[in-house]
Amino acid sequence: APQFAINDVLKDLNIESTNFGVSTGSDCFGSGEEIISKSPVDGAIIAKVSTATSDDYEKTVSTSLNAFKEWRNTPAPQRGEIVRQFGNKLRELKQPLGKLVSYEMGKSLQEGLGEVQEMIDICDFAVGLSRQLHGLTMHSERPGHRMYEQYHPLGVVGIISAFNFPVAVWAWNTALAWVCGDVCIWKPSEKTPLCAIACQKIAADVFKKNGLPEGISCLINGDYRVGEMLTTDTRVPLISATGSIRMGKIVAQAVGARLGKSLLELGGNNAIIVTPDADIKMTVIGAVFGAVGTAGQRCTSTRRLIIHESIYDKVKKALVDAYAQLRIGNPLDENNHVGPLIDSDAVESYLRALQNVVKEGGKILVHGDVLSGDGYESGCYVKPAIAEAEPEFKIVQEETFAPVLYLLKYSGEVDKAIDIQNNVAQGLSSAIMTNNLREAERFLSAAGSDCGIANVNIGTSGAEIGGAFGGEKETGGGRESGSDAWKVYMRRQTNTINYTTELPLAQGIKFDL
Numbered sequence: 001a002p003q004f005a006i007n008d009v010l011k012d013l014n015i016e017s018t019n020f021g022v023s024t025g026s027d028c029f030g031s032g033e034e035i036i037s038k039s040p041v042d043g044a045i046i047a048k049v050s051t052a053t054s055d056d057y058e059k060t061v062s063t064s065l066n067a068f069k070e071w072r073n074t075p076a077p078q079r080g081e082i083v084r085q086f087g088n089k090l091r092e093l094k095q096p097l098g099k100l101v102s103y104e105m106g107k108s109l110q111e112g113l114g115e116v117q118e119m120i121d122i123c124d125f126a127v128g129l130s131r132q133l134h135g136l137t138m139h140s141e142r143p144g145h146r147m148y149e150q151y152h153p154l155g156v157v158g159i160i161s162a163f164n165f166p167v168a169v170w171a172w173n174t175a176l177a178w179v180c181g182d183v184c185i186w187k188p189s190e191k192t193p194l195c196a197i198a199c200q201k202i203a204a205d206v207f208k209k210n211g212l213p214e215g216i217s218c219l220i221n222g223d224y225r226v227g228e229m230l231t232t233d234t235r236v237p238l239i240s241a242t243g244s245i246r247m248g249k250i251v252a253q254a255v256g257a258r259l260g261k262s263l264l265e266l267g268g269n270n271a272i273i274v275t276p277d278a279d280i281k282m283t284v285i286g287a288v289f290g291a292v293g294t295a296g297q298r299c300t301s302t303r304r305l306i307i308h309e310s311i312y313d314k315v316k317k318a319l320v321d322a323y324a325q326l327r328i329g330n331p332l333d334e335n336n337h338v339g340p341l342i343d344s345d346a347v348e349s350y351l352r353a354l355q356n357v358v359k360e361g362g363k364i365l366v367h368g369d370v371l372s373g374d375g376y377e378s379g380c381y382v383k384p385a386i387a388e389a390e391p392e393f394k395i396v397q398e399e400t401f402a403p404v405l406y407l408l409k410y411s412g413e414v415d416k417a418i419d420i421q422n423n424v425a426q427g428l429s430s431a432i433m434t435n436n437l438r439e440a441e442r443f444l445s446a447a448g449s450d451c452g453i454a455n456v457n458i459g460t461s462g463a464e465i466g467g468a469f470g471g472e473k474e475t476g477g478g479r480e481s482g483s484d485a486w487k488v489y490m491r492r493q494t495n496t497i498n499y500t501t502e503l504p505l506a507q508g509i510k511f512d513l
């Protein structure tokens, strides 16, 4: 049984057993069919949430368009002040929100709290950013002219998020979008509706206390059909979508068909290259955490290890030994390393992957299984598995969102390993374990890893908010969070001002009247 009373958590977060799933702030509504929030931890039904009908959606969009008119004229540092207050509220509610994330999604309590910490960190980042939304100034070729660029708010940002980061992904987007002067409409995963309601309530309180209008933060619960209302709406200039490649391809086409902007954060197939010069102890810690952390349900989870033949057996043995130590169980109990998968569909795809790797000629090294009995009643707990495979196996080329790790062998130079690592459709996170400077630099060079994230002597999993986060190829190309990722949430305008009494044309063109 969980070591906390879920009812206290829900009370702290102001959540009821039946909730309106649509909100523009203090105003909560939604008359669409209900979603049931079920915990993969113990299979309990936590609460019910109503969803958005097309009328509910219309009301939400028109409220947010109105709010945009006021919010875009609020000076950016003042918008930053609101985000600062929001971050402080998250600090106060870190414990209950982290617990709800853990209980509704199934990740460990430490990771649930870590997710809330990421929200706090991105708020701090955004507050500083609110005074740094810089454009450049350029020298005009015409005398008496000044030229510069500025960034203006874009409008309504539609945020579609995945179940596995039920709160942080929203905050990565909203904290930046808000300081940029945008208003947000969030379509969370239908698997984690309560986390979304909790976040929306926290934000709504802050906006209300500051006398700001309804509609700067909006929530529309529902499944892909509600997502489609956003993606096809020409009033929503930017769609930021996080989830599977399958979803990304549909969303990109819907948004592209109306020439909207999309920011896509899709699946990964992340590898660690282990060279003869790797520190084996660090490799094992990085690989095991990367493969089994969040039960393999991170976009940056380690899926493939590409190990040099000279140390292959040594690494293999160390991994098998480490897997034998893993404790699987209630993620709210900090003695456990591995919690449940999100639902029975996820369990199915885990089992299918294990069957397929054998069918294609792979060999299971650490056997997988679905656990049953005391503490495993939800049916979502599985044993992390390891299989020896070949890089070109179809199953190895796919992302299976579960704790299945493939061991691949390479021989010769590091370039061989880099080829294997790059030879997949996805391009999110990658890593090399080596103490050899030449290998590390080759991996980071233009001919090295083709991923959005490339690490040396760190695993693939997780990232800091200060850097731009995202990946190439089928991962979608979007960047969120730090660095200059904010620019996608704004529109750039080039301005030229003539302070003479003449009207000289560019490129020396004459037009005499």
Ligand code: NAD
Pocket (backbone or CB within 6 Å): 160, 161, 162, 163, 164, 165, 187, 188, 189, 190, 222, 223, 224, 225, 226, 227, 228, 231, 242, 243, 244, 245, 246, 247, 248, 250, 251, 264, 265, 266, 267, 268, 298, 299, 300, 399, 401, 428, 470, 471, 475
């Ligand atoms: P999913 O694609 O099933 O769902 C993601 C979201 O998209 C949900 O809110 C869903 O309702 C919505 N959606 C689905 N079809 C849609 C459509 N046609 N139009 C509009 N919205 C639609 O993904 P999931 O199972 O929730 O999450 C797991 C996936 O997310 C994995 O592939 C993982 O790698 C990826 N992910 C990527 C990142 C990243 O930053 N790159 C982060 C987290 C998760």
